[in-house]
Amino acid sequence: KIYDDVSDLPGFEYDFVIVGAGAAGNVVANRLTENANFSVLVLEAGVSNEGIIDSSVPFLVENLLSGPASYEWNYTTTPQVGLNNRVVPYPRGDTRNYSMHGTLRRSYQLTFWAAVLHTVSSHPNITFSVNYAMLDGMVYTRGSAEDFDRYAANEKWTPPADNHDTRGEFNPAVHSTDGINSVSLSGFQWPIFQEHVIQATRELPDEFPFNLDFNSGEPLGVGWLQSTIGGGERSSSATSYLAPKFIQRQNLHVLLHAQVSRLVDPQSNAGGVAFGGVEFSQGGSLFTAKPTKEIILSAGSVGTPIILMNSGVGNKTALTALGITSVLDLPSVGQNATEQPGINAGWSVNSMQTVDEITQNATLFNEAFAQWNATHTGPFVNIPVTHIAWTRLDADSPIFQHVMDPSAGPKTPHIEVFVGTGGFAAGATGNFMSAGITVLTPTSRGSVSLQSNNPFDPPLIDLGLLTTDFDLFTAREAIKKAYRFVQAPVWKDYIIAPTIDLLNMTTDALDEFIRNNAGPVGHLVSTAAMSAKDASYGVVNPDLLVKGASGLSIIDASILPFVTSAHTQAAAYVVGERGADLVKQRWK
Numbered sequence: 171k172i173y174d175d176v177s178d179l180p181g182f183e184y185d186f187v188i189v190g191a192g193a194a195g196n197v198v199a200n201r202l203t204e205n206a207n208f209s210v211l212v213l214e215a216g217v218s219n220e221g222i223i224d225s226s227v228p229f230l231v232e233n234l235l236s237g238p239a240s241y242e243w244n245y246t247t248t249p250q251v252g253l254n255n256r257v258v259p260y261p262r263g264d265t266r267n268y269s270m271h272g273t274l275r276r277s278y279q280l281t282f283w284a285a286v287l288h289t290v291s292s293h294p295n296i297t298f299s300v301n302y303a304m305l306d307g308m309v310y311t312r313g314s315a316e317d318f319d320r321y322a323a324n325e326k327w328t329p330p331a332d333n334h335d336t337r338g339e340f341n342p343a344v345h346s347t348d349g350i351n352s353v354s355l356s357g358f359q360w361p362i363f364q365e366h367v368i369q370a371t372r373e374l375p376d377e378f379p380f381n382l383d384f385n386s387g388e389p390l391g392v393g394w395l396q397s398t399i400g401g402g403e404r405s406s407s408a409t410s411y412l413a414p415k416f417i418q419r420q421n422l423h424v425l426l427h428a429q430v431s432r433l434v435d436p437q438s439n440a441g442g443v444a445f446g447g448v449e450f451s452q453g454g455s456l457f458t459a460k461p462t463k464e465i466i467l468s469a470g471s472v473g474t475p476i477i478l479m480n481s482g483v484g485n486k487t488a489l490t491a492l493g494i495t496s497v498l499d500l501p502s503v504g505q506n507a508t509e510q511p512g513i514n515a516g517w518s519v520n521s522m523q524t525v526d527e528i529t530q531n532a533t534l535f536n537e538a539f540a541q542w543n544a545t546h547t548g549p550f551v552n553i554p555v556t557h558i559a560w561t562r563l564d565a566d567s568p569i570f571q572h573v574m575d576p577s578a579g580p581k582t583p584h585i586e587v588f589v590g591t592g593g594f595a596a597g598a599t600g601n602f603m604s605a606g607i608t609v610l611t612p613t614s615r616g617s618v619s620l621q622s623n624n625p626f627d628p629p630l631i632d633l634g635l636l637t638t639d640f641d642l643f644t645a646r647e648a649i650k651k652a653y654r655f656v657q658a659p660v661w662k663d664y665i666i667a668p669t670i671d672l673l674n675m676t677t678d679a680l681d682e683f684i685r686n687n688a689g690p691v692g693h694l695v696s697t698a699a700m701s702a703k704d705a706s707y708g709v710v711n712p713d714l715l716v717k718g719a720s721g722l723s724i725i726d727a728s729i730l731p732f733v734t735s736a737h738t739q740a741a742a743y744v745v746g747e748r749g750a751d752l753v754k755q756r757w758k
């Protein structure tokens with residue numbers, strides 16, 4: 171059951187208390203409550219996605235992130251040295267504007283999906299998926315087999331909303347059809363643009379070969395976009411793992427609007443420090459939920475380290491300086507923060523078949539929305555991105571003379587180019603195509619830390635973006651790669667001109683452009699990283715239990731020791747599935 175008000179909760183004691191109903195937390199809640207003997211309470215600061223139209227309509231995802239009614243925690247980063255000291259927003263789910271949301275805002279302006287998904291200066295950032303797992307861009311990319319040696323067969327391959335013939339667009343052999351979360355190809359076609367992309371792969375087969383399915387474990391090449399969308403509607407861990415058939419389980423309780431401040435009542439025992447409760451606030455009052463078996467932190471790569479540090483788990487010296495009593499000295503908490511930097515490129519094009527026709531015309535926009543509302547078909551069933559190109563730096567790149575290749579192996583991309591129809595500059599008129607360009611294997615590291623001992627103060631989020639030579643070099647090369655893709659002969663009569671000519675800039679000017687315009691893409695990991703049991707660094711052991719603690723697990727993207735060369739929601743699901751199995755084994 172889902173509760174909005176703490177007074178409706180049946181009690182305060184449960185076998186498992188999970189903090190965070192995000193991508194991974196919902197998976198864990200679902201899997202643990204498969205055992206009817208386990209009682210589970212999920213505490214989530216966010217709101218329900220029910221009735222929030224922008225959360226259901228794939229095309230409207232951007233509304234969730236921008237404007238006065240956005241769903242985010244309103245965080246910003248510290249000044250980013252690698253971004254010319256800019257302070258960039260770092261949104262996460264937020265409840266404050268809930269009452270304003272839920273209707274289609276007519277003032278909607280497309281700032282191009284890459285601006286949302288790959289965040290640029292307008293919406294750089296992020297961690298969360300979202301408040302209650304409803305806000306990510308739905309892009310579904312597993313990473314390479316080298317990133318992940320195994321992938322849990324938990325997806326449900328679903329026909330696209332337009333039921334078009336998908337032969338040649340994916341490999342059915344690498345997808346499951348009976349899992350929980352829907353994954354599909356795009357349910358709306360942009361034929362002229364798509365044909366150009368495919369023709370470019372034929373013309374540039376060495377650098378940009380066609381890849382039938384980039385989720386096969388070998389992503390290199392250009393493949394058709396896959397998204398967590400089913401029946402033309404967002405499918406997220408909130409809509410799938412917490413679907414009504416699961417929510418009606420008697421042993422599953424989800425309390426929304428509940429912001430966890432800290433873990434309380436630490437006791438030392440033979441297994442390590444054990445916390446007796448989880449303190450949370452709702453409506454200005456504090457409450458404590460008690461676990462009889464385990465506390466599971468699934469609050470994401472920002473939320474999880476914050477809760478640990480507010481509970482006295484972290485760097486002893488730093489916590490003591492803030493007046494927080496140290497309970498467990500774990501200096502790696504909040505460190506090693508790894509985020510991918512992204513930047514956009516755009517070109518004006520000689521085609522009327524682009525999404526700009528809809529976003530720049532209120533009548534067509536409203537018609538498209540009406541079509542979605544009536545039949546879940548039409549351009550709103552997807553974001554207007556059609557393909558992703560995954561590529562590597564050239565093997566003889568000079569950077570490798572003094573930097574070791576940070577990728578997981580030779581079949582793993584360093585660079586992503588996300589191509590779609592439409593422009594990303596709000597208010598621009600005309601027709602465009604765009605590329606969201608991402609450095610997938612950054613070597614820069616940042617941190618999440620506390621600025622005070624008040625658990626409700628915003629944290630200090632330093633992403634450390636573009637602070638290494640490798641990352642800046644790769645960002646430059648990634649832009650050049652994107653330009654090489656659009657230099658395939660097929661684009662000659664299609665592309666008119668770049669919106670900003672990044673190719674003919676001097677290296678210094680390009681670096682300056684990157685530093686002034688790049689931003690985080692929302693794939694933060696590693697702030698509570700997993701390491702070997704006897705390692706002197708790291709936060710959790712391979713069983714996902716916190717080092718030096720007992721009855722305390724972390725199951726979310728923060729435990730990933732490296733970022734996958736991909737978008738990270740699939741990785742979060744994998745962590746959720748594996749983590750739930752480990753907990754079940756411990757308590758069977």
Ligand SMILES: Cc1cc2nc3c(=O)[nH]c(=O)nc-3n(C[C@H](O)[C@H](O)[C@H](O)COP(=O)(O)OP(=O)(O)OC[C@H]3O[C@@H](n4cnc5c(N)ncnc54)[C@H](O)[C@@H]3O)c2cc1C
Nearest residue numbers: 190192193194296298299307308309430473692727737739
């Ligand atoms: C704008 C954006 C777009 C993205 N798009 C994509 C995409 O298209 N494809 C993709 O693969 N990945 C995408 N990602 C990344 C993906 O969303 C994350 O990797 C994934 O959600 C991480 O899962 P998680 O379970 O670790 O954390 P989250 O999903 O962030 O879940 C954490 C949950 O904990 C809650 N929480 C945090 N602190 C507290 C607290 N103190 N008390 C109570 N609750 C708390 C949060 O509200 C949240 O619901 C995107 C990220 C962002 C920010």
